[in-house]
Amino acid sequence: MTAGIGTPAPRRPRTGRRSLTVVLPLAFALAFIGLWYITSAFLLSPSRRFILPMPHEVLREAFLTPKNLLALLGPLWTSTVIAMVGLSIAAAIGVVTAVLMSQAKWVETTLFPYAVALQSIPVLAIVPLIAFAFGYGYESRILVVVLISLFPIITNTLFGLQSTSPQMRELFTLKRASRWTVMTKLQFPAALPALFTGLRISAGMAVVGSIVADFFFRKGDSGIGLAIDTYRNQLNGEMLYGAIILASLLGLVAFWMFGLLGRLFVGSWYRPDRR
Template sequence: MTTPPMAPADTALLSEPGEAQVPAGEEDRRPWWRTALSRTVPIVGALAGIAVVWYAVSYLVLPPNQRFLLPPPHEVYGEMFGNARLMGPMTAALGRTFGVTVFGLVIAVVVGIAYAVVMSQWRYAERVLYPYAVILQTIPILALVPLIGIWLGYGFPARVVVCVIIAVFPMIANTLFGLQSATAAAHDLLTLNKATRWQRLWKLQFPAAVPSIFTGLRNAAGLAVIGAIVGDYFFQQGAVGIGGLLRVYTERLQLDALLIAVSLTALFGVLVFTVFAVLDRAIVGRWYGHVGR
């Protein structure tokens, strides 16, 4: 006797307890602003949690005579955000760091995708080239920064190079994985139709790699922010970025200004990551649905 097919209500019982049932395609039909809002709310909740912990440490852990080590948030932000002499240079420095981040991320994306394409087309190239990418990823960036400064100076190009070195590996690894993820049946179909190598790359491998490319892009975006800040922190010549201000405030023990700079840096990183997460949802989600995302 055959088992009758289960109704939708029966299949719902097979899901994990507490797992929400989202009708297929419903999430993809949501407007972009609702997607952005759904991703922003958890971040706002995390910031609220940080504020609660901050207040607890300031008032419950630190004695009054040591509260200057971590002033409560309302004192830090209330006094500093109204100080134009402080916020003016800090905003300008954040703008310079943003420029380094954008340039470094664009170069990392182009280099990473091109590197992965070459490795995906020739196995010998993968065996030869992939170890170099791994080595570049495993070398401590702090060991390379002095050399980069000596070779390229301490200005904008050197900081972009640091940014690229930190951000390029996720693009290489994720793009290569995506290009190699097409099924054997799909490759056989193109072989029967006598597709060329480049037709196979363009019509099969790149579409299959789109989700992985966007995953690498999200990771690379966050790392590009870190790379730009690291370059600013160690290259003290030329225009000062937000990383340079972090160094100055640390050396001068300007704790209020340091906390403001750290907060702006964190918000900047979250903003960059959120932008690419929304792009991922808007572009990739329309093609591949919500399954597993």
């Protein structure tokens, strides 16, 4: 039977969509590993194969050898702690800043250009200044994470706070609701999806920041970035790629974790339109 005018188009079954979310990334991963094997086996000479060792060699040396795995997990934990502490500080600063911007236009006009400038300045350019001011320890590494991950939280939270329905605002005005009531009962709940989107973006950037900071601030426990630099200098391809894979997994886990938290907080009432 032909669907009439106004009849909604049939939706793809949820089971099909969920299977695609597994099948497509898995297919891409298998294709990537196959290309990796071809490049290492046929495009590199044996004397240069340390540049791109075989995937099974990376698996055996980095992950199936207990001593080497422990040598990677310690730095990975250090980078995880630094990334999460820096991200927590950035989240607190970013949310407060966005709330202030949403409540007073002059605050947004004053602070937003500096937030953009902070995002535009290469972190490597201000690393010497951070070192002079805070030294080469944990504080400097955390500060780098904060600087890298702050901007997406500010912009996404501000967008969410400013995107509330005008009709709902008028309703709150008619009820003579206070500014605090409007913020807590209308604006902030409506901004939660955008806030968690910003946190997901910043979570990956926080991991990058912790790795970048390892290259310059070497005091304290070694992070995964310092491990990458060490294995690079040693031309230890298997351990180098093992460290890179773990760093990538850390970023993915952080991204997925905040996606899960977002669904737990807003999933019961927020449903983005997906086709």
